[in-house]
Amino acid sequence: MTTDDSTTTTVYTDDDADASYIDGKTVAVLGYGSQGHAHAQNLAESGVDVVVGLREDSSSRDAAEADGLQVETPRDAAEAADIVSVLVPDTVQPTVYEEIEPVLDPGDTLQFAHGFNVHYNQIRPAEGVDVTMIAPKSPGHIVRRNYERGEGTPGLLAVYQNATGEATQEALAYAQAIGCTRAGVVETTFREETETDLFGEQAVLCGGVTSLIKQGYETLVDAGYSPEMAYFECMNEMKLIVDLMYEGGLGEMWDSVSDTAEYGGLTRGDVVVDEHARENMEEVLEAVQDGTFAREWITENQAGRPSYDQLRKAEKAHDIEDVGEELRGLFAWADDAPTDEQDATP
Ligand code: NAD
Ligand code: MG
Ligand code: MG
Ligand code: MG
Ligand code: MG
Numbered sequence: 001m002t003t004d005d006s007t008t009t010t011v012y013t014d015d016d017a018d019a020s021y022i023d024g025k026t027v028a029v030l031g032y033g034s035q036g037h038a039h040a041q042n043l044a045e046s047g048v049d050v051v052v053g054l055r056e057d058s059s060s061r062d063a064a065e066a067d068g069l070q071v072e073t074p075r076d077a078a079e080a081a082d083i084v085s086v087l088v089p090d091t092v093q094p095t096v097y098e099e100i101e102p103v104l105d106p107g108d109t110l111q112f113a114h115g116f117n118v119h120y121n122q123i124r125p126a127e128g129v130d131v132t133m134i135a136p137k138s139p140g141h142i143v144r145r146n147y148e149r150g151e152g153t154p155g156l157l158a159v160y161q162n163a164t165g166e167a168t169q170e171a172l173a174y175a176q177a178i179g180c181t182r183a184g185v186v187e188t189t190f191r192e193e194t195e196t197d198l199f200g201e202q203a204v205l206c207g208g209v210t211s212l213i214k215q216g217y218e219t220l221v222d223a224g225y226s227p228e229m230a231y232f233e234c235m236n237e238m239k240l241i242v243d244l245m246y247e248g249g250l251g252e253m254w255d256s257v258s259d260t261a262e263y264g265g266l267t268r269g270d271v272v273v274d275e276h277a278r279e280n281m282e283e284v285l286e287a288v289q290d291g292t293f294a295r296e297w298i299t300e301n302q303a304g305r306p307s308y309d310q311l312r313k314a315e316k317a318h319d320i321e322d323v324g325e326e327l328r329g330l331f332a333w334a335d336d337a338p339t340d341e342q343d344a345t346p
Contacts, residue, residue: 010187012157017176019046021169027111028053028081030074030096031088032060034140035113039085039178040069042147046177053077053084053100079103083174085111091301094122104129107164111174114197115190118160120294131161132171135193136180143178152182160190198288203281210315212273213238217320227323235324 001016029040030053037060044050052064053074064071071077078084078100088096094117104110106128113135117123125131135156136143143153155175159167175185201207216234221227244253254262287293300308315321 012172012175012181012185012187014176014181017172017181018169019173019176021166022048022083022173022177025049025082025170026051026080027083027085027174028072028074028077029085029087030054030077030100031086032058032064033087033089035136035143036060036085036087036140037063037067038136038140038144038147039087039113040064041067041144042178043174044069045147048177051077051080075099075103081108083109083111083170085113085174087113090114090116093117097123101126109167109170111171115158115160115194116198116294119190119194120291120298122298125161127161128163129161130163130167130170131159132167132174133158133160133190133193134171134175134178134180134185136178143180146183147179150182152179152184154183155180155185156188156193157185158188158190158193195285195288198293199281199285202288202293203284209238214318214320221319227319228327231320231323231327235320236327 001013002011026049027043028051029036029043032040032052032054036052040050040052050069052069052071053076054061054064054071056073061071072080074088074096084100084104086093086096097117104126107130109130109132110123110125112118112131112133115133115135118125118131133156135158136153137155138146138153146153155178157168157171157175159171162168164170172181172185175181213234217227217230220230220233241253241257244256248255254265257265284293300306
């Protein structure tokens with residue numbers, strides 16, 4: 001365990017995990033999607049008893065059985081388990097929780113990969129159960145692939161309710177069994193994980209970056225440049241730049257681009273994403289913190305997702321999607337995942 005003095009962040013590794021906290025226990029993995037399939041298979045290969053919980057009519061049943069796992073209904077799986085890992089979609093979790101609550105015993109553990117439902121009180125865990133989170137910072141197929149290669153996936157650990165006094169140790173043993181402690185597990189809280197996750201995906205990652213790309217593309221096309229050129233400049237090259245930052249931070253990116261790109265970027269970046277953008281970000285963060293966004297999203301789901309469907313349609317209809325599809329069809333690089341050989345020369 002290392003603690004960074006400047007931030008008091010605790011990072012756990014394999015040395016901190018003690019498998020005896022999960023040995024002999026049964027883990028019910030509810031859901032067999034992105035995270036579920038990875039947790040279930042990694043746990044099983046680490047020697048943990050796993051039972052997958054899926055509805056009778058779930059299309060994932062075949063996949064889980066083909067992977068050699070025992071499949072039960074969510075309720076039966078939870079009843080048989082000491083640890084119930086809730087890996088169905090966040091919007092479905094409250095309903096599934098109602099089904100399994102009656103079969104949770106004192107001392108059992110409710111284990112999550114995201115804090116939304118617990119933090120915003122959509123699930124109110126029974127007293128007497130431990131409530132923990134191991135949230136890999138990767139999609140499930142990467143969690144699985146890293147484990148198979150003997151590598152790890154960084155993750156987060158949080159404890160919301162520690163009824164037994166052993167919640168942290170058990171969560172660490174779980175993190176080890178899915179491969180996270182090989183890479184490092186950062187301690188956080190349900191609140192911090194939920195709020196930073198929502199803010200990140202809204203303001204920077206999914207929302208911010210797509211708006212930046214679309215507005216850049218539109219600016220060039222509206223000024224008379226070709227959509228193909230606009231696509232390359234504003235969308236395709238994004239990956240090359242992000243890969244450099246992922247590998248070596250902002251510094252490696254600035255070092256790799258031309259001096260002209262560096263000077264232009266350093267002088268014009270804040271012109272585009274200016275103080276207004278920061279104020280807008282603060283507004284977005286406030287709506288996450290005060291629960292406005294959560295209420296909106298819950299209501300939207302209860303109404304059958306009318307606005308969400310509209311927004312999805314509009315996004316699909318954007319010109320950049322057609323141009324991109326054509327161009328990606330023409331170039332071989334679209335099939336090759338790694339871009340290490342490609343040069344980023346904005
Ligand atoms: P997913 O959408 O990939 O899969 C969910 C699975 O749940 C489905 O495959 C199905 O097996 C089952 N399911 C779907 N609808 C159901 C229903 N109505 N009733 C019962 N079961 C149903 O979900 P995911 O992305 O793996 O997310 C699971 C949890 O992991 C969420 O809390 C999510 O926030 C968290 N998480 C996801 C990622 C990621 O990259 N996908 C990363 C970190 C944490
Ligand atoms: Mg039980
Ligand atoms: Mg327990
Ligand atoms: Mg998220
Ligand atoms: Mg260029």
